[in-house]
Amino acid sequence: MNDPWGISGPDFVVLYIALLGVVLLVRLIVSGVMAGRAMRADDGRPVPPPTVYQLAFLAGGPDRAVDAAVAALVDRGQLRVNSYKQVSQAGARPSEPLEQAVYDVAQLKTTATIRAYVRRSAVMKALETGLDQQGLLVSAAAKRQSRTIGLVLQLAVLAFGLVRLVNGISLGRPVGVLVFLVLIAAVLAIVAAVRRSKTGARQPSAAGHRVLGQARSAASGPVPAGMLAGGVLLGGAAAAVALGGWSMYPDEELSAALTPPASFGGGGSSGGSSCSSGSSCSSSSSCSSGSSCGSSCGGGGCGG
Template identity: 35%
Template sequence: MALEAQGDTWGIPGPTFLLLYVAAMVAVAIIAVVHRRILFAGPRDAIVSTLGPQQIAYLNGGDKLAVYASLAGLRAAGAIRSSAGRNLAQSGPMPAGVTPLDTAVYNAAGRRIRAREVFTDAWVRSALGQLRDGLEQSGLAVSAAKARAARSWMFAGLALILLGAARLYAGFAGDKPIGFLVVALIPAVILTIALGRVTRRRTYGASKAMGELRRRHDHLSPRQSPSYATYGAAGAAMGVALFGAATLYTMDPAFAAEAEIQRAAASGGTSGWTSTSSCGSSSSSSCGGGSSSCGGGGGGCGG
């Protein structure tokens, strides 16, 4: 019995298991990153210069920024205003050349909806859905199906956690040193959380094209103090689309404040998912270091 108690858990020495466990984490992280690069690649020759401000805004900041771009354009055209109680109100006729989202926002203003609640309006949500579907079909926006496929790697992370927990329990029951295994489980949990998150809204091809478009429209940046008088409704909408709600505060601070526009909303676009790569490097450095130290001690500190 004494000899059996001194044997390796599952027949695998602690340092060896720890090394394999960390290697598995790193492998999952790398493969997940590569998979997401493929899923979110988008068209290599993506063109965004032909898109409207609200489409650009969605790619840059999602539904909220798309509505803000619409509000900016309608406000610059004199079609809407803010009224008592921080509600939107119509102040002029519908301008020519409007989009379905403009129409939805304009009609919501006719019902004097509160500005911060315009996103919940059924017509506005329907228009946003149409806008989003069009961008997904063109390969510029990340579809829900691709986001789900990317998140599926979370199950690999959960499997690692369960494996580590089982080893931890077995090692504890066998009175084996388990300190480094406990430490290794921390990046496994962090990795799993990261694998379950997809923050990317636009494809890599769209991101590259957006960078060029932002440089071409640098004159609409808040630091250039753009004005309605100079750039009109289209310029106001594009400024918000490319540089965020801060542009609306520059052009019309009173309206932006009364309409409760979030100044920091989507001001610089979204970056790709990077937590996995950093977690992967963290896992290999800290956990791997623990593994080698564990081996030096000669004990099974990986359970």
């Protein structure tokens, strides 16, 4: 037999395409299995009462935690919002770590810009670590393990194709189609490597969903504002934003001013209106009613 490895070019192409498909399928299966394991079975053990910012992280990730801190500071008058939707310092520096990080950044910055700074901060990392240690977040190690397995499989298929390609070129065989398939395998390997390098947003585990559900149930029940339910202060603007986002902020005008644009991540777009008596407004002094702060195989040898 003159065919390399006893496999003709066309047969190898079919085999290689099948391998590419099988690896993609295996990656999906492994990812699903690992995701289920990463959720961590909820054994129902009690966890320490979560803070409002831990609840915000569980409900919407780092950005929601930042939003809740902004809401708390605006509500207490320690931050104010001007007519250009920029947040600036207005009162004493808070003592809570996340609130301090937000306060220090808030120097004529939009909510989107504050998010971008604080989500990378040490205090946000500490908040995430605390939730992780309590088993309230999906295991990052399990997700990384599944992506590592996918990357190894993808690199193995790429190496298999490259060896066949080099062998075919050394024997003077036409390898055009195989070159194309190897390029596809290389792109898939690069994508797998990039996915492995990115941690992505942390999601609540089964226990995290339980804690979050309990807090939402308590917040929607007959609990007076400011009362403790399940160890969480349910009253106030911070809790409303933590569990429901800016749409739940009690002041509609401030909610519109503090909500980042849906299509743009950061930047300070100016509003077209101004407050009735100056350039700033807070929860205690809102704007007037009319404004808002607001690929052909030929000759039987295409596979080398």
